[in-house]
Amino acid sequence: MPQISAEQVRNDVNEWLDGAWDPSITVSEWWQRLAASGYASPMLPASMGGKGYTRDLAMAVSTAMGDRGVVGPPMGLGLMLAAPTIAVHGSPEQQATYIPRILDGTDAWCQLFSEPGAGSDLAGLGTKAELDGDEYVITGQKVWTSGGQHADWGMLLARTNVDAPKHQGISYFAFHMHQPGVEVRPLREMTGRAMFNEVFIDEARVPVANVLGGLNNGWAVANTTLMVERASIGSGGGGGGLGIALPGTIAGHMDRPVGDFVASRTGSSAGAVGGNTVTMLTALARKVGCIDDATVRQGLAELHTLTELNKLNVMRSRSGQGSTGVEGNLAKLLLTHSLRRAREIGNHIIGAQGMLWGADSLSHGAVQELTVFSPGPAIYGGTDQIQRNIAAERGLGLPKEPGDFRTTPYRDLPKNG
Numbered sequence: 278m279p280q281i282s283a284e285q286v287r288n289d290v291n292e293w294l295d296g297a298w299d300p301s302i303t304v305s306e307w308w309q310r311l312a313a314s315g316y317a318s319p320m321l322p323a324s325m326g327g328k329g330y331t332r333d334l335a336m337a338v339s340t341a342m343g344d345r346g347v348v349g350p351p352m353g354l355g356l357m358l359a360a361p362t363i364a365v366h367g368s369p370e371q372q373a374t375y376i377p378r379i380l381d382g383t384d385a386w387c388q389l390f391s392e393p394g395a396g397s398d399l400a401g402l403g404t405k406a407e408l409d410g411d412e413y414v415i416t417g418q419k420v421w422t423s424g425g426q427h428a429d430w431g432m433l434l435a436r437t438n439v440d441a442p443k444h445q446g447i448s449y450f451a452f453h454m455h456q457p458g459v460e461v462r463p464l465r466e467m468t469g470r471a472m473f474n475e476v477f478i479d480e481a482r483v484p485v486a487n488v489l490g491g492l493n494n495g496w497a498v499a500n501t502t503l504m505v506e507r508a509s510i511g512s513g514g515g516g517g518g519l520g521i522a523l524p525g526t527i528a529g530h531m532d533r534p535v536g537d538f539v540a541s542r543t544g545s546s547a548g549a550v551g552g553n554t555v556t557m558l559t560a561l562a563r564k565v566g567c568i569d570d571a572t573v574r575q576g577l578a579e580l581h582t583l584t585e586l587n588k589l590n591v592m593r594s595r596s597g598q599g600s601t602g603v604e605g606n607l608a609k610l611l612l613t614h615s616l617r618r619a620r621e622i623g624n625h626i627i628g629a630q631g632m633l634w635g636a637d638s639l640s641h642g643a644v645q646e647l648t649v650f651s652p653g654p655a656i657y658g659g660t661d662q663i664q665r666n667i668a669a670e671r672g673l674g675l676p677k678e679p680g681d682f683r684t685t686p687y688r689d690l691p692k693n694g
């Protein structure tokens with residue numbers, strides 16, 4: 278692909294928006310235009326509906342769109358995780374079946390990985406897939422399934438071989454959520470929202486043709502999803518100022534005017550820390566009158582430093598130079614540390630007001646939102662401890678955890694009752 282600068286990308290996006298953005302069309306029509314332009318998921322290759330951009334050029338796209346205050350591409354795990362995973366591991370037929378419907382918001386996806394007994398130890402998962410003719414019959418329980426209540430499809434990990442060691446007997450399925458035997462129960466978090474769910478699967482069915490990346494090769498496919506997830510979380514997502522609408526058949530956004538979603542953001546931006554957070558907290562400190570407090574000043578300077586470090590980390594990752602292969606893990610760790618520090622500094626600034634909720638409170642609820650959301654990113658996409666384990670083993674070459682779990686058949690592994 279010929280070299281193109283971020284500035285050129287921003288100009289191209291602005292020019293395209295002049296003709297394409299229209300708040301009176303439906304969300305569905307807007308996303309069809311966005312998908313046709315290649316800007317819905319610009320990191321995908323052009324042959325799969327993207328632009329073949331690097332992560333920083335993709336960020337330039339979302340920044341340009343955010344600056345114009347338009348509605349962003351279909352929010353959620355389809356665009357963030359499923360499309361890039363299918364682009365790498367899907368057959369041409371699977372790519373043609375799933376990716377266009379993700380890009381134009383027709384289908385919403387969720388990630389059916391974690392189970393009550395398999396989070397950090399994801400490879401220990403017990404949901405089983407048993408062959409019956411040209412279908413697999415799936416039975417098990419998933420948990421912490423973000424967006425499961427709005428999902429049409431799930432990226433499902435299930436065990437297809439109990440005689441193989443645990444990493445080698447897993448397959449990755451495109452799993453249709455609207456079928457008998459699938460029950461989604463929302464779980465309420467301390468933010469007051471129910472972002473994630475429990476999903477109970479009782480003899481649901483999935484065609485053999487929906488295995489992604491080959492039978493019993495699910496661990497490799499899942500690692501692609503997880504690597505994309507960590508890099509996306511670590512880079513903060515970008516696109517502040519974008520309106521948010523939800524894709525798929527359940528949320529009910531597709532047939533509404535896209536202009537309805539410009540001002541009313543339905544999602545949370547509390548999962549990212551950037552220059553905006555430092556600016557917001559600095560303004561807050563001035564308003565409250567503690568900008569001369571040495572501890573507050575030191576905290577703000579620290580947060581600014583962390584933000585700049587994260588930018589450099591992301592740039593290093595994109596350049597491919599001096600690569601350790603764990604830049605995504607490091608970027609995620611730095612982000613979760615920055616979130617915790619932003620939470621602490623924010624609460625130092627607003628003091629007892631931190632206990633009040635809602636837009637009428639000091640900081641219009643932003644610090645409070647940050648406070649209750651901040652533990653999440655240190656858990657999802659792999660906990661901080663797991664990121665450190667990966668950095669130690671894959672980046673520094675330290676020995677893996679002891680034990681013979683890598684060679685013992687799954688059926689012989691000790692399990693909780």
Ligand SMILES: Cc1cc2nc3c(=O)[nH]c(=O)nc-3n(C[C@H](O)[C@H](O)[C@H](O)COP(=O)(O)OP(=O)(O)OC[C@H]3O[C@@H](n4cnc5c(N)ncnc54)[C@H](O)[C@@H]3O)c2cc1C
Nearest residue numbers: 388389390391396397421422423653656657658659660662
């Ligand atoms: C907001 C949110 C959204 C989520 N969304 C999804 C989703 O959409 N789909 C999905 O599949 N999952 C999702 N998750 C689940 C998430 O991936 C898991 O919670 C996470 O992997 C941790 O697993 P666990 O909760 O079972 O904790 P455990 O694995 O039981 O870990 C408990 C503690 O032990 C530590 N620990 C465990 N093993 C080790 C080790 N080997 N070395 C050092 N420390 C260790 C952990 O770091 C943690 O502190 C979400 C979680 C959250 C909080």
